[in-house]
Amino acid sequence: MRCGLCLAEEPNLVNSHIVPEAIATAGLLNGQFSLLVGPKNYPKRMQIGAYSRIVCEKCEASFHAEDELFIAAFRFLNQAPVFDEGVATILDGFDGSQLKRAVLSILFRANLSDHELFRDVNLGPYEDELRRYLVERSGDVSSVFSVALRHVTGKDGRIVLNCMRAMLGGAHTYRIYMPHLTALVKVDKRPWEKSIAYASLGSTNPPVALRVDSLAPSERRAISLAVEPHVSRIEKAFRRFR
């Protein structure tokens, strides 16, 4: 079998979490839970996150350092200082370029994975560039790739939608949903508009995350379409976890 990262032929590929497990399951650990809204309009409770056999053992191990860093940043969000009248969260003490690499590693895994949550991810001609960047572990990616984080502080933040690609801030952007955090990844030659670009990881020190209370109206519409047929079942599930 061929490793999706180093491209070596290997007798076995190992399981990789696409989003680090500690993040994917964070809602469960807090005594809450994340509602997973899949592409088949079937909402269900997030259990152990999504994983796939996509790379060799060595490449899987190469994900760990950035995953740990990203988990640390994720945990820091709740206590992170807020600035600019509440529209941004400061990731004090973190390195924006390293966080950007961590998110691009997640996007790369999502691209390799055949899990339903990530079926919208297709890097096409940009896959090779991202692979080189991750394998060589030095330098930066081209300006096609930008990453911003969105901290969703309110109740909406518990909802984990399937990863989707849509226009955002003037460019094609993937949204990778995690509990109370969305990674926004631009894969487009066009730059983002200023309202997002200022939070682009690697462009400020310390890095910042956009801070919002709730999801955008378009996202809420996608959720309600998926959730409406199942409202009574979901309310029952929420009651159990209150």
Ligand SMILES: [Zn+2]
């Ligand atoms: Zn490999």
